[in-house]
Amino acid sequence: MDLNLNIKHLEYFLTVAQAGSINKAAQALYISQPYLGKLITDLENDLGTVLMQRTRSGIILTPDGERFLSGAEAVVREARKLRTSFSQPALSPAPLIVSCTKWSHIMDSFIHVVQSHGHEPAFSHQLKEGSTEEVIDDVFSGQANVGVIHFDSRKSGEVKENLAAKGLAYHFISQVVPHIILSGRHPLIRDGKPVTLENLAPYGLVRYTGQYEDFSFQINCGSSYYNLNRSPKIVYLSDRASLLHLISESDFYSIGIHDFSGQRALYDLISVPVEGCSFMLEFGYLLPAGTAVNPVTEEFLSEVEKRLTSL
Known part of the structure; x- marks a missing residue:
């Protein structure tokens, strides 16, 4: 056994365990997924045991992984205490x-x-x-x-x-430019049809509760006018996670902007510009x-x- 551990490696392992996914942990740590995956593999090789089982949906800690997690948490906790004890007292910075x-x-x-x-x-x-x-x-x-x-x-x-x-x-x-947000598995995508507001008319619209963003749902495209507030199927939600999850798991769509970081990897959602939209x-x-x-x-x-x- 050739252990070459440092506190940062332990913190990375803890982040993966907490996120339940190497991909999600890499995004949270702002490092590449291959680098983090190799670090975990090297750690397992050094220990001579498997710490986590990789699955399509993420990772599952093995019994050895659970034991290592407990020890890593204790080491990181004590290391942070040690760092704090040698830090000079300082006033909290101005808040964001x-x-x-x-x-x-x-x-x-x-x-x-x-x-x-x-x-x-x-x-x-x-x-x-x-x-x-x-x-x-x-x-x-x-x-x-x-x-x-x-x-x-x-x-x-x-x-x-x-x-x-x-x-x-x-x-x-x-x-x-406003974009249409929909699942990569949406029927229009699956059947190779154009993603337009006209073609989306039979499908459900999901949007945030509230009256102040109504302009986003009244759209002129060339000579056509679409008042999405009158869509026959509308679901109102108050938080982003619920909205993204519903779109990901259904044929609903929403109006947003270009992809955000992790949109495709985490939710399998795509963004398509609203063709001919008259406003920004x-x-x-x-x-x-x-x-x-x-x-x-x-x-x-x-x-x-x-x-x-x-x-």
């Missing part, structure tokens, strides 16, 4: 308090920033998702120090005027006018801009 509309791209940006500060001895960051109106209210009332919203690009002037009247500064990020979705962020932005908020906004402008 975000209010945003429900987009995985924004959530992924928040997660990335939080993970990049995981080494710090203390912090308190928050993210709240809601409607555009709720985000505006959160920033206006001081419950959030930054808000990220989206709206019909044709309403940009009106939105800016309303925000200025509330003493809020608006900063443009990008304009994005505009994204921007809000700040109280004249307010300085703390460093971690700057990092978050930079990450959001990078993700949204690359679509």
Whole structure:
């Protein structure tokens, strides 16, 4: 047995065990799946035993894996205590308090920033998702120090005027083409038919509860007008995970934007541009006018801009 372990390897093993999947753990750790898979395999070879069974749906710990998990947790816990005991006392950094509309791209940006500060001895960051109106209210009332919203690009002037009247500064990020979100196993995909709003008319629409994103569901495509609010089959959901899971497991569809990180791997969902759409979705962020932005908020906004402008 030639053990060449370090604390980072143990932390990686714990992340895989907690995620139940090497793929999901690799995404959470921001490393490649092959690299993480090889690390686990090397660990098993060093120990001379199998720690986890690989299946199509993820991993299952073996009895030896369960024993190793218990020991690894204890070692990592003590190592963190040791690091903390030798760390110089420091004040908690200024918090990142975000209010945003429900987009995985924004959530992924928040997660990335939080993970990049995981080494710090203390912090308190928050993210709240809601409607555009709720985000505006959160920033206006001081419950959030930054808000990220989206709206019909044709309403940009009106939105800016309303925000200025509330003493809020608006900063443009990008304009994005609306996309149809559906399962890679959807009948239209399976039968090789065009993914258009016309062809999707018989199928169910899934959307978030709330009245503030209605514009996304009233779409002009060339000479055709589609009011998806009048679709015969509509399911209203309040959270993103439920919406994505329903689309993944059914022939329902929704309106969104280009793929987010892990969309295909985790949910087998694809995004198809709405052909001939007459408007764009505009994204921007809000700040109280004249307010300085703390460093971690700057990092978050930079990450959001990078993700949204690359679509």
